Amino acid sequence: MAGPELQVPHLDRIIGELQQTAGRISGEQTERLADRILRSRHIFVAGAGRSGLMMRAFAMRLMQMGFQAYVVGETVTPGMTRDDLLLIGSGSGETKSLVSMAAKAKSLGAALAAVTITPDSTIGQLSGDVVTLPGAPKDRTGEAYVTVQPMGSLYEQTLLLFLDALVLRLMEKQGLDSQAMYGRHANLE
Template sequence: MKTTQYAFEIVQELTQSLQLISENEAEKLMESITESNKIFVAGAGRSGFIGKSFVMRMMHMGIDAYAVGETVTANLKEDDLLIIGSGSGETKTLVSIAEKAKKLRGTVAVVTTAPESTIGKLADIVVQLPGATKDRTESNYKTIQPMGSLFEQTMMLFYDALILQFMNKKGLDSQTMYGKHANLE
């Protein structure tokens, strides 16, 4: 198969995945983002990179948002939201972060393939995304892609869709957001 054929297959998988996301779950997360004082996003590996890109876009919109683990991350308080992106919902470091956020009386949301996972059970808000986890256990979801790629790509598109929804609600456009773009580059 040629590179472009693989790319078209990936797009087809993503189209199917996105159709399976619960609009109800997505709306709960959007409401929590809108109502929270600060937003924290955590993830490991590629999920963490995607989470950081989500934080960056929220910052561009004027939302007080942070990537967990960075030296400039603020402290989580009671009316703050922690969003964890984890395919398995079992990553030990992310479980610990979720537990800590609950102790601090923050709201915990998880974007995952596994709503019944440890983090899923700790979370106040669960958004289930279809896709296989990196080790392919407990998933019958079919994908040509390696490891957790389909989940990670679906999460990126889901986060970008949340950004567009927030922009629409707040009357923001790219030009307005560009005013908050880094300018020391």
């Protein structure tokens, strides 16, 4: 006879934190970002560290929806023009390499958007569209949001879930379903 199933330590707390953060994301900001993406010829995404991984996952879904989406820094990423969008995921909004990238995109006349904890950051101020995600910055200075998780984990998880929700909104706006997206799924695996 099997005993009671063991719970995964801390998982309930993490899920609870994610439910709290999800309830604090602006639908209006999300809608503006979705519309900006739909108006863009190419969508470039960037982020550093784990945030960068979340942005890469988003680029994959955009590609599967038929968007011309690129991860900045990849060898197959084309040049940016004024009809394009650079979307940066950065909790602090102050990562030096991303700040430089944001400034360059602006100098090219491209649209710039950010998904960040700190809309008043350098990247946030440069961006035409900003989605503010609740979370604890990695350095935890001036922290107003308490989390059991280390460093930027809460932001990074919220970023991934937010971007997945944004994918669903873009699918709705384009009349797409998952079946239509499978035609663009990688097939050399």
